[in-house]
Amino acid sequence: MAKLWQGSGGGLHPLVEAYTVGEDGVHWDSREDFRLDGEVLLPFDLKASAAHATMLQKIGVLTKEELDTLKKALKEIEELWKKGDFKVTRSQEDGHTAIEQYITEKYGEVGKKIHTGRSRNDQSMTMIRLYSLEQLRLIRQLASDLATAAEARVSDFNAVAMPGYTHMQRAMPTTVGTWLGSFAQGWRDSTKMLDGAIGVLDQNPLGSAAGFGINGLALDRAETAKLLGFQTVQSNPMYCGLSRGMFENVALQAMSLAMVLSSRFATDMMMFTQQETLFLALPDNFVTGSSIMPQKKNYDLFEIMRANGKVFGSLQMQIQETIVGLGSGYHRDLQCTKKAFVEACELGTSTLALLKEVIPALQVREEKLKAAMTEDLYVTDEVYQLVAKGKAFREAYGEAKEAFFKRKAQQEAEASKKPRV
Known part of the structure; x- marks a missing residue:
């Protein structure tokens, strides 16, 4: 659909549109009861439930026929979820309960066995852990790709002189290549922090139950770790509980370097694309317009990116402040970390994905830069x-x-x- 400010030219780049509109009037306004368990995290819960059921059959809790039934039921739920037909109701509280109730209501007694050897605590932790690792690996790949894209353009601009700035005032001569290369090296370094976080989080908490393990049932936690692709088992059951919220904080701290760099890059771009400088530019499908001023070209994506650097930091701090001062064991406070964590991950992936498109499209106005070398x-x-x-x-x-x-x-x-x- 054409925008109020749009003329007869080409449309807005889809990543720019998605990034600048965000959830305003779309995501939140269209859902009366938005539930993260049902919308984002449920596939990871299904994956963990399938691995747990496989392990239960291996240790003799389930028969082969019961395992087949459970896998069939979990696959059905996944297909319903993909079509938007699997709903988590307020009375169910979470996706864990919704899954178990669906299986029990449709397949009877076998649904009552799937929770054997686990608690909603380790069930939720495993779901979030799997999601966290997927997001960390995705952001690491995006940061690496972004660094590569920037590095590829550095040589194009190494000979293009530009003013260097301190205190927002012109300071000393540099080059566009040096300026862009500084961000390229920062994004490259951010992958090292992400690697470190992946190493910390790559531990299987499933089987720790409520944080004290299970007595009287020999769970094979190494089996579920293998099935779920974890590097190792998080062996101390109380540490599993202690890591809830803490590991999410570790993940966001690792993502923060790439986000801070992106926010600072956005600030530079706002300064270098304004009409008083116009050192840099982007094609029209990256910019927006005004509903009243026909001549305007607005670099909205960088204003949103600059703000999202702060929003990301506030979400990370929200998680950190929630877990500070909690004792060991489970506390309902930890439930409040889930929404902030998912929102922060979505901000991180959308920001880096957009910048991957921006860097190759970056245009340098050499005549403007030459005139600025006073x-x-x-x-x-x-x-x-x-x-x-x-x-x-x-x-x-x-x-x-x-x-x-x-x-x-x-x-x-x-x-x-x-x-x-």
Whole structure:
């Protein structure tokens, strides 16, 4: 559908549209009872339930026929979920209960066995852990791809001079390649933090039950770890419970470097695309317009990205503040970390996915940059030319400063004498 500000030209890039509109008037307004268990995390719960049932059959709790029935039921739920027909009601509280009730109501006694050897605590932890690892790996790949995209363009711009800025004021000469390369190296380094977080989270909590393990039933936790693709078993059952919320915080801390860099990149882009500078630009399918001013081209995506860096940080801090001060064992407070965690992950993936499209499309306005390379940018170079001739730095600094402002005053005086046309 055409926008109010859109003319007859091409449409808005779909990633830009999705990113700038976000959930405003779409995601939240269209759902009366938005439930994360039913919308985002349920497939991971189904996967964990299938692995748990397979393990129960291996240790003799389920027959082969019962396992086949459970796998069939779980597959049915997944298909219903994909079509939007599997709903988690308020009375059920969560997807775990909804899954068990569906199986029991349709297949009878076997539905009452699937919860053997687990609690909703480790069931929820396993679901979130699987989701967390998927998101960490996705963001790591996006950050790596983004770094690669930026690195590929650095050589294009290494010879293009541009002003370097400190305090939002022009400072010293640099190049577009150096500027873009600084972000490329940051995004590349962020993958190391993400690797570290993956290493921490890649542990299977399933079988820790309510945080104290199960006495009288020899669960094969190594089997469920293998089936679910975990590197190892999180062996201490109380540590499994202690890691709830804490591991989500670790994941977001690891993602934060890429998000902070992206927010700072967005700030630079807002400065370098404004009409007073216009050093950089993007094709029209990355920019929006005004419903009243026909001439406007707005780089909204960077305003949203700049804000989302702060929103991401607030979501991470929300989780950290929720878990600070809690004792060991389960606390209902931990339920409040789920929504913030999923929202933060979605912000991270959407931001990096969009930037992957932005970097290859980046346009450099060399004529604008050349005009911006004014005399003041080279005063520090003059200082070190004097230092190279043997002068002490502070003496050279004072001499170059005095000479620059003297030249500037002379130029301003001469300019004021020129007749105005």
